Amino acid sequence: MRTGIENYRQRLEQTALNPLAQTTPGYYTFVLFLAAVVAWGLYAYVIQLRYGLIATGMRDVVIWGLYLVNFVFFIGISHAGTLISAILRVTQAGWRTPVTRMAELITVVAISIGALMPLIDMGRPERVANLLLFGRFQSPLLWDIISITSYLTGSLIYLYLPMIPDLALMRDRLGDRASAIKRTIYTVMAVGWRNTPEQRHRLEKAIGIMAVTIIPIAISVHTVVSYVFSMTLRPGWDSTVFGIYFVIGAIFSGIASILIVMAIFRRLFHLEEYITEKHFRYLSYLLLSTLFLYLYLTLGEYITIGYKLEEEEKHLLELLMLGKSAPTFWFFVVGGTVVPAILLLIRRGPTIPRIVTAAVLINVGMWIKRFVILVPSLQVPLMPFEFGAYAPTWVEWSITAGAFAAFMLIFALFAKFLPVLSIWEVAEQAETETASSRVTEELRAS
Amino acid sequence: MRKKISRRDFVRIGTQSVVGGIVLYTIPALFADFTTATANSSSYDWEKHYWGFVCDNEKCIGCGRCVVACKLENKVPWEPEYNRTWVERYVITEEGETFVDSPNAGRDGFKTEQPHPNVLKSFFVPKLCNQCDNPPCVTVCPVGATYMTEDGVILIDQEHCIGCGYCLQACPYGARFFLPDKRVVDKCNWCYHRISKGILPACVEACPVKARVFGDLWDPESPVAKTLAAKRVYVLKPDLGTEPKVYYIGFEKGVH
Amino acid sequence: MRHLSRASLLVIALLLFIFVGLRVIPVPAALVNFGFHQRNSEENRQLWASLPMQFASSSVCVNCHQNQYDMWQKGNHRTVNCENCHGPAREHLATGVPPVVSHTTRELCGTCHARLISRPSNFTQVNIAEMGGQGECVTCHDPHEPRAGMPPQVPHNLEGRTDCKLCHGPHEPWLTPPPELPHTLEGRTDCLSCHGPPEIRGATLPHPPHSLEGRTDCLLCHNVGGIRPLPEDHTGRKSTTCLNCHRSE
Numbered sequence: 011m012r013t014g015i016e017n018y019r020q021r022l023e024q025t026a027l028n029p030l031a032q033t034t035p036g037y038y039t040f041v042l043f044l045a046a047v048v049a050w051g052l053y054a055y056v057i058q059l060r061y062g063l064i065a066t067g068m069r070d071v072v073i074w075g076l077y078l079v080n081f082v083f084f085i086g087i088s089h090a091g092t093l094i095s096a097i098l099r100v101t102q103a104g105w106r107t108p109v110t111r112m113a114e115l116i117t118v119v120a121i122s123i124g125a126l127m128p129l130i131d132m133g134r135p136e137r138v139a140n141l142l143l144f145g146r147f148q149s150p151l152l153w154d155i156i157s158i159t160s161y162l163t164g165s166l167i168y169l170y171l172p173m174i175p176d177l178a179l180m181r182d183r184l185g186d187r188a189s190a191i192k193r194t195i196y197t198v199m200a201v202g203w204r205n206t207p208e209q210r211h212r213l214e215k216a217i218g219i220m221a222v223t224i225i226p227i228a229i230s231v232h233t234v235v236s237y238v239f240s241m242t243l244r245p246g247w248d249s250t251v252f253g254i255y256f257v258i259g260a261i262f263s264g265i266a267s268i269l270i271v272m273a274i275f276r277r278l279f280h281l282e283e284y285i286t287e288k289h290f291r292y293l294s295y296l297l298l299s300t301l302f303l304y305l306y307l308t309l310g311e312y313i314t315i316g317y318k319l320e321e322e323e324k325h326l327l328e329l330l331m332l333g334k335s336a337p338t339f340w341f342f343v344v345g346g347t348v349v350p351a352i353l354l355l356i357r358r359g360p361t362i363p364r365i366v367t368a369a370v371l372i373n374v375g376m377w378i379k380r381f382v383i384l385v386p387s388l389q390v391p392l393m394p395f396e397f398g399a400y401a402p403t404w405v406e407w408s409i410t411a412g413a414f415a416a417f418m419l420i421f422a423l424f425a426k427f428l429p430v431l432s433i434w435e436v437a438e439q440a441e442t443e444t445a446s447s448r449v450t451e452e453l454r455a456s
Numbered sequence: 457m458r459k460k461i462s463r464r465d466f467v468r469i470g471t472q473s474v475v476g477g478i479v480l481y482t483i484p485a486l487f488a489d490f491t492t493a494t495a496n497s498s499s500y501d502w503e504k505h506y507w508g509f510v511c512d513n514e515k516c517i518g519c520g521r522c523v524v525a526c527k528l529e530n531k532v533p534w535e536p537e538y539n540r541t542w543v544e545r546y547v548i549t550e551e552g553e554t555f556v557d558s559p560n561a562g563r564d565g566f567k568t569e570q571p572h573p574n575v576l577k578s579f580f581v582p583k584l585c586n587q588c589d590n591p592p593c594v595t596v597c598p599v600g601a602t603y604m605t606e607d608g609v610i611l612i613d614q615e616h617c618i619g620c621g622y623c624l625q626a627c628p629y630g631a632r633f634f635l636p637d638k639r640v641v642d643k644c645n646w647c648y649h650r651i652s653k654g655i656l657p658a659c660v661e662a663c664p665v666k667a668r669v670f671g672d673l674w675d676p677e678s679p680v681a682k683t684l685a686a687k688r689v690y691v692l693k694p695d696l697g698t699e700p701k702v703y704y705i706g707f708e709k710g711v712h
Numbered sequence: 713m714r715h716l717s718r719a720s721l722l723v724i725a726l727l728l729f730i731f732v733g734l735r736v737i738p739v740p741a742a743l744v745n746f747g748f749h750q751r752n753s754e755e756n757r758q759l760w761a762s763l764p765m766q767f768a769s770s771s772v773c774v775n776c777h778q779n780q781y782d783m784w785q786k787g788n789h790r791t792v793n794c795e796n797c798h799g800p801a802r803e804h805l806a807t808g809v810p811p812v813v814s815h816t817t818r819e820l821c822g823t824c825h826a827r828l829i830s831r832p833s834n835f836t837q838v839n840i841a842e843m844g845g846q847g848e849c850v851t852c853h854d855p856h857e858p859r860a861g862m863p864p865q866v867p868h869n870l871e872g873r874t875d876c877k878l879c880h881g882p883h884e885p886w887l888t889p890p891p892e893l894p895h896t897l898e899g900r901t902d903c904l905s906c907h908g909p910p911e912i913r914g915a916t917l918p919h920p921p922h923s924l925e926g927r928t929d930c931l932l933c934h935n936v937g938g939i940r941p942l943p944e945d946h947t948g949r950k951s952t953t954c955l956n957c958h959r960s961e
Contacts, residue, residue: 063639069537069634070630070632070634071630073624073634131620131621132619133617133620133639133640133641134639137616137619140616140618142730144601145599146597146598146599148595148596149596149597149599151596151598238622241626243592243696244625391630392627392629392630468718471718474725475722514832515832517824517835518831519824521796525767525800528766529766546830564823566828566830569830575829579830580831605757611756611757611760616756648763649762649765653765661793664791665835666791
């Protein structure tokens with residue numbers, strides 16, 4: 011038994027550390043491609059800086075467009091991570107261990123990219139400091155800033171703390187396979203981790219505190235993101251359900267993102283032994299339940315405004331269900347909820363591709379859903395004579411593409427410097443499982 | 457004799473004093489913010505006036521001279537999508553349908569009839585910033601770049617605005633717009649440079665049929681106060697509780 | 713739990729410090745709060761208040777243009793301020809250059825007076841495409857006093873005129889025929905057969921007032937609905953009997 015665990019640990023370390031030491035040409039090509047897309051996005055932003063927001067499709071009636079859609083989307087998938095991993099940690103779900111690192115990483119990267127989006131959307135980005143110097147608490151935008159920065163800080167800490175033992179491991183094990191600079195970085199970041207019982211005790215306590223702290227912060231983030239909309243008098247936004255609606259939507263798309271990221275790393279880094287079908291199945295249960303919650307909230311949202319049918323909301327519903335926005339709206343309903351629900355409910359065919367297909371559909375659907383929440387509400391005329399028109403320009407699409415490429419690029423770079431698997435936790439979990447199975451065997455024997 | 461402090465106590469006392477210090481430091485700052493009032497240097501005493509506006513839909517002929525005057529007076533871009541004030545045309549058919557249009561925001565007047573048969577009635581409605589007493593645009597500004605003056609006008613500090621566009625969403629009347637060159641928000645301020653010198657706003661000067669009336673709500677002799685005393689008036693979207701200060705005579709279902 | 717509460721207290725205090733406390737240091741005194749609207753900047757208000765005016769109002773124009781002003785004051789256009797058509801006075805006042813804008817086009821008149829169903833019915837409206845032929849409105853109407861510049865009063869010289877209906881036509885109900893005219897113009901197309909030059913109207917038709925010597929065609933003009941229609945108690949009478957009573961003195 012003892013040797014079994016040792017073997018397992020050795021194999022695990024090798025699998026997890028291998029990608030850090032070896033780099034394939036395919037990887038370089040991929041990173042270069044992503045970097046090119048990011049550069050193109052940056053070029054588009056330079057164009058926007060030069061000509062102002064007139065370079066975008068946003069005008070006075072529809073003043074917020076793709077950037078804010080991306081903002082809500084990225085903040086949404088950022089929920090995945092830290093919130094899920096924290097909830098699973100607090101509830102001591104043992105199967106979480108191979109998933110947490112990726113989930114937390116999604117959070118940190120998504121929230122960094124997402125937080126940039128409103129800044130890109132500003133007409134006067136050079137005055138961004140005004141937000142801190144003259145920030146008004148009465149404005150929902152300030153709530154966003156406070157809660158997103160708290161979430162980013164918390165998530166960074168929460169990502170870093172469980173990484174310390176792994177950093178120490180890399181400091182000790184990688185040896186010549188890593189360059190001198192990398193080794194120095196690992197040494198510094200490992201902050202003298204020697205795996206003593208006292209260090210372990212402290213680390214676990216710190217992680218525990220962070221896990222508990224991060225949950226309310228995470229919920230506050232998407233609540234105030236929704237408040238930015240629901241605090242105004244716009245049809246479709248003027249709703250009390252928006253806080254929880256956005257939080258559930260965020261968890262929904264977040265879990266879908268974890269599933270996608272898991273599948274990709276499982277295949278690329280050969281983690282089949284650690285990320286098994288079980289993980290996909292468990293997460294798919296969570297995904298299905300949030301899907302139904304989200305569907306329920308969506309239904310409640312539209313049935314309450316559809317029953318009363320105030321004039322402006324009537325315009326909105328017509329636009330959504332029958333008008334110009336109908337294709338996007340119905341794509342969200344069918345492609346983003348109904349089809350994934352069927353895929354998750356009817357368990358035919360190979361599990362992982364089935365679940366991942368559902369997850370991809372859900373994320374596409376949720377991006378569209380954010381578009382459907384944002385743009386048609388703005389299109390409904392305040393002055394009754396015209397419906398607002400909005401067609402994103404190439405600048406907006408380029409910046410959006412750049413943002414998604416940057417998201418993937420940071421992931422790719424991270425995976426080259428740090429293990430995407432929480433090695434020590436996976437090993438520990440394996441030990442616990444072996445121990446408990448031994449106990450069970452002994453109990454059975456007696 | 458030195459008392460020994462344990463590390464736990466040190467951390468506890470340290471945390472308490474840091475938190476306490478920060479809170480204590482913050483309180484006077486808050487008070488300073490709210491109490492420092494700045495003296496008014498010009499001869500115009502903004503505490504003695506409270507401006508109001510009346511639009512008479514029954515008189516408006518839809519000539520659009522107000523829109524032109526506003527653009528010239530306030531250097532608003534000439535393109536029809538940038539307007540501090542605009543004129544809408546309502547056509548109500550015998551079937552009860554309401555059609556609204558505003559070609560070029562009314563800048564060039566209304567040249568052709570709307571193509572709807574069986575017109576029951578039709579009229580023009582001039583629109584501008586309502587200078588609400590309870591302005592939703594001001595409350596949402598993240599940097600306090602828009603504010604209400606003592607005389608009841610909402611102004612925008614364009615040197616300070618970050619151009620986030622949040623106030624555009626918040627305004628239920630669509631009065632605000634984005635300046636393409638300055639990249640900040642702009643809107644009607646009732647020609648603040650004119651009214652603070654005792655002169656009428658440019659659109660009121662331009663109106664050939666006196667469909668726009670401007671004056672001091674606090675002065676019972678002002679044309680606005682007299683109109684409000686004599687006529688039954690209405691405001692746009694009163695249910696929102698924004699307390700607009702632009703009053704309308706000759707209201708009709710479907711106008712909002 | 714104690715760790716937790718202490719940590720969160722610290723976070724809250726720090727946030728409070730950053731967003732409220734630190735803010736006081738860089739923010740100038742002029743930008744301070746005012747009620748719950750944060751940045752009621754006196755500086756900025758002064759900036760708005762000090763912007764230059766473009767429109768001076770008619771009471772400034774009168775200083776130099778007394779004649780036009782007086783005429784304008786008397787006319788129906790007295791509610792239309794000078795600068796509404798002439799453009800803002802700022803340039804003109806500063807440089808002395810005559811106002812570039814002299815809108816005398818049919819289009820400008822039409823912005824107010826083109827017939828639209830949406831305009832109040834008591835407001836003067838015409839069919840702007842047909843009113844007065846294709847010339848500019850100002851050829852007949854003085855913009856300062858639209859009624860003053862109207863064509864000559866009736867009776868006026870009719871020699872060579874072929875455009876009677878330009879003025880006397882039933883083009884708009886509001887423009888009732890001038891009271892001097894003794895008959896309605898509704899539906900008439902043959903003005904010159906009476907009012908025209910001798911070649912057209914025939915030698916027998918005189919310019920009114922005329923002598924009655926030798927006349928036998930009185931009812932040509934003095935019929936019911938004609939010029940100076942015969943009195944009611946004359947109905948049924950014939951031209952031939954007129955001279956029995958009516959004679960030139």
